[in-house]
Amino acid sequence: MSAENIPLPLVLEASEELTDLQNRRKAVAAFTAESVLAAHERSAVYAGLYDGQPAILKLFRGPNFKKKARRQKQEMERLATFMSTGRYRTPELLDAWVNLGITVTTRIEGKTLAQALIRASLGERDHLIAEAGHWLSRLAGPTLFRDTFAGKFWLSRKRNDLPRIQYPPDMVLARALLARLEALIPDVRGHSVTKAEIHGDFSPPNLILTETALYGVDIQSVAPQPLVRDIARFLLYLHIVIPQRDSGLKFGVSERDIDVMLGTVALPENERQTLLPFFIGLEMVDKLARLRPDHVRAAALRGAINRYLETV
Structure with a gap:
């Protein structure tokens, strides 16, 4: 994995953190990371494939990581009720592991x-x-x-x-x-x-x-x-x-x-x-x-x- 404009130590840390979570939870291993899009103390964001589908995985960090993941999951589910079709949309929530601080959404190509x-x-x-x-x-x-x-x-x-x-x-x-x-x-x-x-x-x-x-x-x-x-x-x-x-x-x-x-x-x-x-x-x-x-x-x-x- 690589990322422009992100210090290499943060990229390596984010890569290792995701690998560790995938080793602990088999379902998370269905996500294949291709790049690190962002990495800082609050979260890390990865682009890749989830069950073969282009996807974005977000890993929340910090003391409230479970709460943040839960809130994002709930918000994506709310938006899906009125912004999943038509001209103006939001990405689909593909999966979430709130206890790990992880959400996975579709990656929009455009x-x-x-x-x-x-x-x-x-x-x-x-x-x-x-x-x-x-x-x-x-x-x-x-x-x-x-x-x-x-x-x-x-x-x-x-x-x-x-x-x-x-x-x-x-x-x-x-x-x-x-x-x-x-x-x-x-x-x-x-x-x-x-x-x-x-x-x-x-x-x-x-x-x-x-x-x-x-x-x-x-x-x-x-x-x-x-x-x-x-x-x-x-x-x-x-x-x-x-x-x-x-x-x-x-x-x-x-x-x-x-x-x-x-x-x-x-x-x-x-x-x-x-x-x-x-x-x-x-x-x-x-x-x-x-x-x-x-x-x-x-x-x-x-x-x-x-x-x-x-x-x-």
Whole structure:
């Protein structure tokens, strides 16, 4: 097994861990690993074959590994009731061994939405973003509800990210962002917010296009979250990684991308004008804390933040 961009010791550790589990549980040996897709302290992800079928095996680690595997199993079973057919889908759960922290799902062969967007024309880009919006609407639809928004909670979470920022100019930007978000609290606190059981990781790399469907992958446990949060994350990813060159900016990201996405997701007008900029700002703080200062995307992120601070 091999994997790009994963330190070799982690790849070897993940390979040995899976082999040990397969020796202990014969049924797990039906999975033949071909590569390690991810490996860290919380989980390891393998691509391979399960009973001859292309599959993804996820091995949860840590003190709550059984609980995490159980929650993913339950979520995949729930999604199968309404996202196993049609245009907008999620992978099928093939098997699970909760006591071992293992789930196995079908491996979707296709092109990620991120890959498709790179070479897309303007019209194709609009279509692909709209498709992503339809997928999110399908996912969220059965569990949509209204709640009262408490902005301070989200702001306090992002303040906890500050110690991770070591580059002084980025710390200046982060503090300016947090100050701007603090100033927005009176405009968002107590507002009605649309929530749903969603995963919080809605982004182009986690959507795969096939000839017949659009799949959302890397599905884990869910929690009731603001729908606008996933939209903000998706839009910021687009602007930083696959920017729209022929569009004006709004809230620091492409205004055209915003319009296309919100043309497919039923988000009330008050959330579009108040909560969307608030969550885009939160996502900017999050990305600033996660990206290395010399990362290829860091300059684009700083540019988006500066534009956000000028206009929001």
